[in-house]
Amino acid sequence: MLRVAVIGCGGIGNTHARQYAADKLCRLVAVCDILKERADATAARFGVKAYYDVADLLAGEELDAVSVASAGVENGGDHYTPAVQCLEAGKHVLVEKPMSNDLEKAKAMVNLARARGLQLGVDLNHRYVAPAAKARAWIGEGRIGEPLLCNMELWIGNPNESSPWFHMRALHSHSVDVMRYFCGDVRRVSAFLGHSSKRTIWSNCVVNMEFENGCLGCLFGSYEAAPRHGIERCEVLGTRGRFVLDNVFEDLQLFPHDSDETLRHRWTMMGSGAHSFEDTFKNRLHAWLDELQRGETVSGSGEEALRAMAVVEAAILSFRERRWVEISELLG
Numbered sequence: 145m146l147r148v149a150v151i152g153c154g155g156i157g158n159t160h161a162r163q164y165a166a167d168k169l170c171r172l173v174a175v176c177d178i179l180k181e182r183a184d185a186t187a188a189r190f191g192v193k194a195y196y197d198v199a200d201l202l203a204g205e206e207l208d209a210v211s212v213a214s215a216g217v218e219n220g221g222d223h224y225t226p227a228v229q230c231l232e233a234g235k236h237v238l239v240e241k242p243m244s245n246d247l248e249k250a251k252a253m254v255n256l257a258r259a260r261g262l263q264l265g266v267d268l269n270h271r272y273v274a275p276a277a278k279a280r281a282w283i284g285e286g287r288i289g290e291p292l293l294c295n296m297e298l299w300i301g302n303p304n305e306s307s308p309w310f311h312m313r314a315l316h317s318h319s320v321d322v323m324r325y326f327c328g329d330v331r332r333v334s335a336f337l338g339h340s341s342k343r344t345i346w347s348n349c350v351v352n353m354e355f356e357n358g359c360l361g362c363l364f365g366s367y368e369a370a371p372r373h374g375i376e377r378c379e380v381l382g383t384r385g386r387f388v389l390d391n392v393f394e395d396l397q398l399f400p401h402d403s404d405e406t407l408r409h410r411w412t413m414m415g416s417g418a419h420s421f422e423d424t425f426k427n428r429l430h431a432w433l434d435e436l437q438r439g440e441t442v443s444g445s446g447e448e449a450l451r452a453m454a455v456v457e458a459a460i461l462s463f464r465e466r467r468w469v470e471i472s473e474l475l476g
């Protein structure tokens with residue numbers, strides 16, 4: 145059984161702790177936060193030991209893997225230091241998204257994990273749902289045909305105005321990851337960013353993408369929407385059909401070009417799969433543990449997250465410099 149700890153005891157660190165505590169593949173042995181009261185409260189909640197410093201945690205516990213659920217600037221600025229400390233101590237690391245707000249630091253994390261032969265995963269939880277796996281299987285079975293267009297919407301309400309790029313960096317690792325999951329690597333990007341008269345940060349975006357396979361993508365993103373009507377919709381049109389995956393996991397529909405009949409999967413009530421957004425964390429953390437236990441290269445890896453992050457950075461650069469940006473400019 146894998147021995148795991150959680151670093152960062154905010155809302156999301158507590159979600160990781162809750163899921164680890166319930167998962168039969170691991171034992172949650174400790175939590176850590178530089179804020180003593182947060183570490184103590186989470187430790188008491190799960191009946192484990194509290195630490196207030198990552199070095200003390202690593203010295204005090206025999207661990208196989210660690211979740212890093214810190215936050216920081218653009219919700220990813222604090223991840224680098226504890227993630228590197230854990231990798232240098234020989235632990236597999238699952239880091240929250242965005243894996244960093246700095247592309248060079250994200251590359252350094254990926255390179256360090258590779259050099260040490262360790263697994264680095266990122267909590268790209270939106271795609272860890274049965275409907276996304278089903279849609280990807282349809283692509284694999286040729287039911288969509290050649291992917292031609294990918295239309296992605298991810299919009300929620302978030303009033304945070306702490307950085308001009310907060311919306312882009314804090315949110316869109318998720319949406320780009322889902323697009324990449326279905327359509328593969330992105331070759332180049334062009335973007336427009338905007339905001340309402342009430343906002344100062346770039347809280348809305350339209351990002352155009354050309355994938356390596358020739359598929360064209362468009363991401364509509366916002367931090368100015370009302371989540372009560374759904375947060376995410378992904379549609380892929382191919383030469384043989386089209387699917388729509390609505391609201392992360394709620395509804396999946398296939399529209400074959402050669403038939404009047406559609407195929408619909410719904411997961412909302414009694415079926416298998418996700419029943420609430422919390423289940424995306426449950427599924428993602430379970431997959432992480434399962435792959436670690438099997439000694440497999442993990443899915444949702446640091447490398448994949450780095451590629452998604454590069455698309456977000458390319459969108460920012462495109463907007464700033466009013467040109468399209470090749471991903472190879474950023475990743476080499």
Ligand SMILES: NC(=O)c1ccc[n+]([C@@H]2O[C@H](COP(=O)([O-])OP(=O)(O)OC[C@H]3O[C@@H](n4cnc5c(N)ncnc54)[C@H](O)[C@@H]3O)[C@@H](O)[C@H]2O)c1
Nearest residue numbers: 152153154155156157177178213214215219222226240241
């Ligand atoms: N995957 C998702 O769906 C999803 C959803 C929301 C948020 N998130 C991500 O989860 C992360 C955490 O979000 P949150 O709302 O819980 O943040 P938070 O700010 O409430 O909590 C982060 C905690 O980490 C602690 N911390 C920072 N540096 C530390 C260090 N070096 N050692 C120990 N503790 C440290 C802070 O003291 C704080 O208590 C963010 O990266 C955010 O983007 C992911």
